[in-house]
Amino acid sequence: MLDVRSILSILASNIKATGLPVPAPREALYSWSEGLSIPKDGDTLLYTGGLYQLLPYIEVYSSQLAKLEDKRSGGLLLRAAGRFSSLSRIAGAIVRPSKREVEESKRILQSIVRLLDAAGVRVAYRREVDGYSGVLLYDMGLDDDFKKHFAQVARSLAQTGARTIVTVDPHTTHVLRSVARRLGLLPELEVKTYLELLAENIDNINFKKGRAGTAAIHDSCLYARRENVIAQPRLLLERAGYQILEPRRSGRLTYCCGGPIESIAPKLSSRIALARIGxxxxxxxxxxxxxxxxxxxxxxxxxxTAGGPPVVDLSLLLAERLEA
Amino acid sequence: MRLTLEEVLEQVYRGLEDPEFQEALRRAVSNAEGKHLEKLRSHPYLSALARQVREAKEEVINNIDTYVRKTMESLRRVKATPYLAETASEAREIVYRIVGGEGPVVMSKSMVAEEVGLRDYLSSRGVEIWETDLGQLLVQLEHGKPMHTTAPAIHLTVDRAARLVRDRLGVDLPPKPRPEDIVAAVRVFLREKFVRAKAGISGANAIAADTGAVVLVENEGNIRLVTGLPEKHIVIAGIDKILPNLDIALAEALVQAAYAGLYPPTYIDVIAGPSNTADIEHHRVYGAHGPRELHVVLVDNGRLNAARDPDLRDQLRCIRCGRCQWECPVWQQTANLWGGPVYGGPMGVLWTAITLGKEAGAGLAMLCLNCGRCDAVCPVEIPLSRLIRNLKKYYAEK
Structure with missing residues (x-):
């Protein structure tokens, strides 16, 4: 059984030490942008929040935690590590993400930039400003740590002079647009997801003609229920030539993938994921x-596990339909 | 009884590894999920009623002391005897004194009775006591806890239910019993208990402050017998069940039934005082065919504090329809194994925090996905996932 308080203290101490929830090199955040010519200044600033880039590291990290869950000694090791804030160092040496996953996360972000470009939306990007939003701290109830961390994020975003922040994932979007605003942590910045920007400018996008196959849509809980992003992905997929298939639970009543409790209760989380994938x-x-x-x-x-169809990020599905 | 998160996880994982539990749960969920949506579509006035109930609940929470006082006055006016129990043990003692150690006592399902541990307490004091809601009787027989607010035995397959009834009640059932066989056998078994019962204990879906009328909604017909046959009827209900007027109390019963997924409800009972007649010389006599005494035990047990706590007050609007449970991805795997020693699911985490303290709810909150599906279906718009996330603070900051 995992010791949850230890997980929390590991998480908090990782973020305090490096700004990131898991041991990962800082360049993992921005290496996707190397070789791309994205301006550094502009009204519209891309802020990735780092979730896509960090996920391959989080994956390895939590699978290590899951293994510990089944070992009797695991709780002890975790507790000790949590107490001495040393797991980050232990894990720093052993978190080696899958190369394929890292490459995929780069392709996703590169596709998002390509799509925005195709839609005529000019974004700026600054690797020194990009970083982790601290969403996990907030989700886990570590409010003080979150506020401290996010204050820095907000400061560096404000210093860029951008007026609109473009986000790429629902968690970062929700934190920037709803949570930070409610807590009074973000100055008057407009926050939009790339999906909203693409949908607003869809007539500019030149998709390939013809059919692209079928895609089942898995709405994100935060997008669908908190940020009202439901119509946009559908519009985009349809214009890109996909036939959209809706699962039994979709739109506002979409069903969680189980991810948020993966580090606390991996078995329960995976049961939920299996129900959804089914x-x-x-x-x-x-x-x-x-x-x-x-x-x-x-x-x-x-x-x-279930022998289901491939799961693909929406941005990749859309980008493969862009006219060259 | 408080459980640590680690203890809860152990229970939850046992449930995940129990194929019979999982199978029963899967069947029940596939029948119940989304059920309210059909009802709302075919009876559009229900959404408007739900909004009215929400507002009325807010009014009561904002003025809770006034409404408790007013309710007690109204109860006295209709010759009922009101009590205000501050704690669970006070509530148990009050009921024991009313019962006077005399059984048998029949009960209709009440989550507040579970909350204060009433059945076990009366039983430990030597009172013969029977649950009469079929699901709740099964829970009594297995010494377990209700696994859903309105459907307490959803974790039992027909085979497991049959085993319980056979082994614990000594009732004969055919070799391959169907649900119909179990229902029929229990009906026969309980009939005699109803007739002999000295007291009947029920909960309340709503209590109208203006009239002291208690409103109950049900389908089995057991509530009619529990509240109608014995000489004494004891109502045990949280003060959160108070609504300003009888019209809105009735609306609450309709909304509760619709969101529970059973609409129209088979029965709605309105009980305003003990049974009475004035048929002879227009002289009012109390105790006609129904009970001679009506006792209403209003239970605080943390609710008054919650009404003043921004982290918990919204939860007092809850009408216990159990909709958030049916729709929650975690609950669909665990039933009420997650949520607390009595309550379960999203609403359960918060009721645990109200009745046992925030720390008791805080560990449970850590298993919430914060996916917000519960928020999207709650008839009285409780921001459940936000309240649960706020509880995580109490866990994390300790």
Missing amino acids: ELADTGAERIATMCPICLANLKRASR
Whole structure:
């Protein structure tokens, strides 16, 4: 059985020490942008929040935690590590993410930039400003740590002079647009997801003609229920030529992938993921479209276990339909 | 009884590894999930009623002391005897004194009775006591806890239910019993208890402050017998069940039934005082065919404090329809194994925090996905996932 308080203290001490929830090199955040010519200044600033980039590291980290869950000594090791804040060092040496996953996360972010460009939306990007939003701290109830961490995020965003922040995942979007605003932590910055920007400018996008196959859509809970991002992914997929198949539970009543409790209760989390992948597969779709890195990782794993269809990030599905 | 998160996880994992539990749960969920949506579509006035109930609940929470006082006055006016129990043990003692150690006592399902541990307490004092709601009787027989607010035995397959009834009640059932066989056997078994019962204990779906009328909604018909046959009827209910007027109390019963997924409800009972007649010389006599005494035990047990606590007050609007449970991805795997020693699911985490303290709810909150599905279906718009996330603070900061 995992010792949850230890997980929390490991999480908090990782973020305090490095700004990141898991031991990962800082360049993991921005290496996707190398070789791309994105301006550093502009009204519209891309802030990735780091979730896509960190997920391959989080994956390895939590699978190590899951293994510990089954070992009697695991709790002890974790407790000790938590107490001495040393697991980050222990784990720093052993977190080696899958190369394929790292490459995929880079392709996702590169696709998002390509799509925005195709839609005529000019974004700026600053690797020194990009970072982790601290969403896990907030989700786990570590409010003081979150506020401290986010104050820095807000300061560096404000210093760029941008007026609109473009986000790429639902968790970062929710933290920036709803949580930070409610807590009075973010100055008057407009926050938009790339999906909203693409949908607003859809007539500019030149998609390939013809059919692209079928895709079952997995709405993100935060997008669908908190941020009202439901119509946009559908509009985009449809214009890109996909036939959209809706699972039994979709839109406002979409179903969680189980991801948020993965580090606390891995077995329970994976049961939920399996239930969800089952109904997504039941649509008979060739591929499953997700729009959140946590959903992507969790459902991909579940689909492998259940022998379901491939789970693909929405941005990749859209980008492969762009005219060259 | 408080459980640590680690103890809860152990229970939850036992449930995950129990194929019979999982199978029963899967069947029940597939029948119940989304059920309220059909009802709302075919009876559009229900959404408007739900909004009215929400507002009325707010009014009561904002003025809780006034409404408790007013309710007690109204109860006295209709010749009922009101009590205000500050704690669970006070509530148990009050009921024991009313019962006077005399059994048998029949009960209709009440989560507040579970909350204060009433059945076990009366039983430990030597009172013969029987649950009469079928699901709740099964829970009594297995010495377990209700696994859903309105459907307490959803974790039992027909085979497991049959085993319980056979082994614990000594009732004959056919070799491969169907649900119908169990229902029929229990009906026969309980009939004699109803007739001999000295007191009947029920909960309340709503209590109208203006009239002292207690409103109960049900389908089995057991509430009619529990509240109608014995000489004494004892109502045990949280003060959160108070609504300003009888019209809105009736609306609450309709909304509760619809969101529980059973609409129209088979029965709605309104009980305003003991049974009475004035048929002879227009002289009012109390105790006609129904009970001669009506006792109403209003239970605080943390609710008054919660009404003043921004982290918990919204939860007092809860009408216990159990909709958040049916729709919650975690609950669909665990039933009420997650949520607390009595309550379960999203609403359970918060009721545990109200009745046992925030720390008791805080560990449980850590298993919430914060996916917000519960918020999207709650008839009285309780921001459950936000309240649960706020409880995580108490866990994390300790």
